[in-house]
Amino acid sequence: MNRAPELERDLKDPSLYINRELAQLEFNFRVLAQAQDPGVPLLERLRYLCISNSNLDEFFEVRVAILRQHFIFGDAVAGADGLSPAEVLNRIRTRTLELVRVQYDCWKDMLLPELEREGIRFVMREQWTAKQRRWLQGYFRDEILPVLSPLGLDPAHPFPRILNKSLNLAVILKGKDAFGREGHMALVRAPRSLPRIIRMPTEVAEGPYDFVFLSSILQEFVDEMFPGMQVKGSYQFRVTRNSELVVDEDEVENLALALRDELLGRGFAKPVRLEIAESCPKSLAKTLMANFELSDAEVYRCAGPVNINRIVAIYDQVDRPDLKFPKFLQSVPHAVHVDRNLFDSISMGDILLHHPYESFNAVIELVKQASQDIDVLAIKQTLYRVGNNSPLVDYLIEAARAGKDVTVVIELRARFDEEANIKLANRLQEAGVQVVYGVVGYKTHAKLLLIVRRENGRLHRYVHLSTGNYHQVTSRIYTDFGLMTAHPDICEDAHKLFQQLSALGPVIKLKCILQSPFTLYKGIMDKIARESAHARAGKPARIIAKMNALNEPGVIEMLYKASVAGVQIDLIIRGACTLRPGIPGISENIRVRSIVGRFLEHSRVYWFANDNSPEIYCSSADWMERNLMRRIETCFPILDPQLAKRVYDEALENHLADNTQAWALHASGEYERLSPGEDMPHSSQQALLSKICSP
Incomplete structure (x- = not known):
């Protein structure tokens, strides 16, 4: 239906726009719906529950943390929706309370009973048999207690620094210790080296898969950490901190060193959320809130384990293919089979890859052939997230050591991959790869690979462009398109882009690429x-x-x-x-x-x-x-x-x-x-x- 171009309504009217943070939070309800869907395989439903929880963690670490800063300093500029940070935070609180409630209802009322019917049990303390309790007590004494450092709080033992998203117990004590000190509260921090889910061995398990939460073991045997004192109660808690790194790139000489220093403090940055056990007394909750400088509005009570996303660890431990998505074999386009010269194939016509339906190995094979082909002179690539033990990195190093000119643009500020990318940059540099950190003030999020090859006395270029990262693992679970091409205009554009990224050149005019x-x-x-x-x-x-x-x-x-x-x-x-x-x-x-x-x-x-x-x-x-x-x-x-x-x-x-x-x-x-x-x-x-x- 055609309309006249005149508008009666102001298109900047805030009511025409949904708030960004609330829209992002809403996505987790759609993810959680997958966990509630009986048509989805049971262990996959468990994964969706954990994904909704880990997404919520990141939401608080980044978006809520930024909003709180704006609210505290009063420097926010209203977005298109016109909402102030205070109002957005209030609405986030209301919606998050609902999300948390549905998450724990899904866990307790749907997934736990269905898992138990399939012989996958999370055995609660009140369900332990005498035999199981003896084994778990031995496990606690041999594997857990030696790495714990329980801390009684007093003027000589102040509240310790609590690591971001770590599992902790707040313990209420009565009595005097060996030094005559009157106990009233202690903390037990669970080191990240300890598994959060423990599978009981077959000699004590009553089913094929019996699991116990680490938090349950800690709470059951907490009295052994405080001999001579009476434990009146123990309660799980977890604090979420601001994880947004801030580096003034105009004021630093080396971005990698500046980020490395920032990473050291990320785990102990400003708190933004406190999760506590549903049964935690109000007085104890107020003590924790005062320590973390949080209000009631930043506290969330959990009707189950405070670190629910750790449950995903059982997915790989349970050998039940019938409870998972059916396996599939990724397709490999005929033009990129390993026995073919990919440069010949690309010269004959563009090659499209649709992941995960088609294998990412085609991209790896292209870099492999480039690293080993004596006619290849140069390889240039951007890396945003690449994953651990990537063969792509090995081939780039092999190419550099073979005397090829290899340039890699690594985005050090890829959120939560900063540390891995710093290590990757160091590894590449040690092998002779020219590493560039991108452009000051702009994250390099482009996915781009350029190969320069000498053919019959002339230079030819080959390019791979993608919508997704050069990450072999996520290429099996993320949908993305990749294009391999020798189109002259696209190759020339790619060449100019790499020039701009590495040489600090002016704005360039491209023919095809935006x-x-x-x-x-x-x-x-x-x-x-x-x-x-x-x-x-x-x-x-x-x-x-x-x-x-x-x-x-x-x-x-x-x-x-x-x-x-x-x-x-x-x-x-x-x-x-x-x-x-x-x-x-x-x-x-x-x-x-x-x-x-x-x-x-x-x-x-x-x-x-x-x-x-x-x-x-x-x-x-x-x-x-x-x-x-x-x-x-x-x-x-x-x-x-x-x-x-x-x-x-x-x-x-x-x-x-x-x-x-x-x-x-x-x-x-x-x-x-x-x-x-x-x-x-x-x-x-x-x-x-x-x-x-x-x-």
């Missing part, structure tokens, strides 16, 4: 505006975009204008979306859906109808302020018509047809899970598994 922070934002805005112009002219106009998150106000405003102009817009956004779809006269032509399934939807794909001359792009960037303004990102076109159709079919049309794992966002900010109704059920991920992979 780049943040320079051309990607404007490129997206221009393409949305072009669709609006087509719609007003009565021409075909449509936008389909798939990404992890959308929160950039300028893009959202432009999408609202396009909707008013009559452009049909479908957004497939896994996580946080701050746009409100379905508002009459504003966004009634916009539909937003989220897919939550076996794999984490990570690929970013943008499609523009362009008056029946469609354009499709894959990108490392979400439509977020940080990705478009404060990061180095790439957005690359799929130029081969057959590959473009494949991306459209597999990433867009397929996901828009999903009616089993899709959630529709309403204008209220609430999500509704879609169901097939009378239609044929369609799971987008299962459809691709059936199409591409072998069981």
Whole structure:
């Protein structure tokens, strides 16, 4: 339906925008719904519960921590939604209380009983047999007690530093110790070297899989840590701290050294949340709150283990394939089989990879061949998250030692991978690799590989671009697209990008690739505006975009204008979306859906109808302020018509047809899970598994 371009409503009206933090928090409810879904294999449901919990940890470590800082210092600038930090924190509190309640209800009322029916038991203290108690007491004395340092609190023994997210017991004591000191409170810190879940051996277990929480063992035998004193009670607690690293890059000479120093203090930064046992007395809770300088609003009582995400440890210990997702064999495109020269294959035409349905080994094989090919002169690559023991790193080192020019751009500030990336940078440098830390003030989030090869006396370039990280493990559980190409313009663009990253050059003009922070934002805005112009002219106009998150106000405003102009817009956004779809006269032509399934939807794909001359792009960037303004990102076109159709079919049309794992966002900010109704059920991920992979 075409509309006049005039608008009666201000598109900057805060009521048109959902708060970013609340939208991000809402995603965890969709993850948790997978744990509640009886159609999901039982051990996978357990994993989803733990994922929702670990996501919540990170949410407090980063987003809530930043909000609290703004609230304390009063330096916040209201976002597009117009909410103050105080109001956002209040709403986060309300929604988090509900999330925590549902998490523990799911654990106690659904998963625990169903696991027990399958012979997987978490044996509580009151359920231990005499034989089990004797074994556990021996385990406590031999394996646990020697590494504990229980601490009675008094003026000579002040409250110790408590490590971020560590398991602790607060113990109430009565009586006098050997020195005549009157005891009233003590702390027991569980070292991270101790497993949080202990499997009982077959000689004492009553089923095939009997597990005990470390916290249960500590509480049962806590009196042995305080001989001669009476234990009146012991209560679990855990504190979450601000984990956002802050380094003034304009004031440091070496970013790696500055980050290393910051990492030393991360575990003991400002507290932002206190989790305590549901049964913890109010007086003890107030003592803990006073120590951590937290208020009632930052305390969450847990109706079970305070570190519920540690339960995921049993997933690999339980050999029950019937309770897990069926295994599948990743496909390998014919053009990238290991017995083929990949440079010849890429020269014959672009190669598209769709992970995890197609194997990431194709990328590893490309780097391997480059490292061993005498005609390859140079390899340049960006690394954001790479994982432990990556063969890619081994091949880059092999190439450097073979005399090839190897340059690696490592993003040291990749959140929670900072320490690993510093070690990686040191390892590469020791092997002779030229390591660059990116650009001051901008995270390098682009996924880019460039290989320079001499062929028949001339230099040829080969490029791999991706929507996801060069990470072998996550490539099996994240959906991403990768493109191998020898297209001259794309290769020239990649060459210029690496020049800019390593040589501190000026803004460069690229032919095919859109780049943040320079051309990607404007490129997206221009393409949305072009669709609006087509719609007003009565021409075909449509936008389909798939990404992890959308929160950039300028893009959202432009999408609202396009909707008013009559452009049909479908957004497939896994996580946080701050746009409100379905508002009459504003966004009634916009539909937003989220897919939550076996794999984490990570690929970013943008499609523009362009008056029946469609354009499709894959990108490392979400439509977020940080990705478009404060990061180095790439957005690359799929130029081969057959590959473009494949991306459209597999990433867009397929996901828009999903009616089993899709959630529709309403204008209220609430999500509704879609169901097939009378239609044929369609799971987008299962459809691709059936199409591409072998069981």
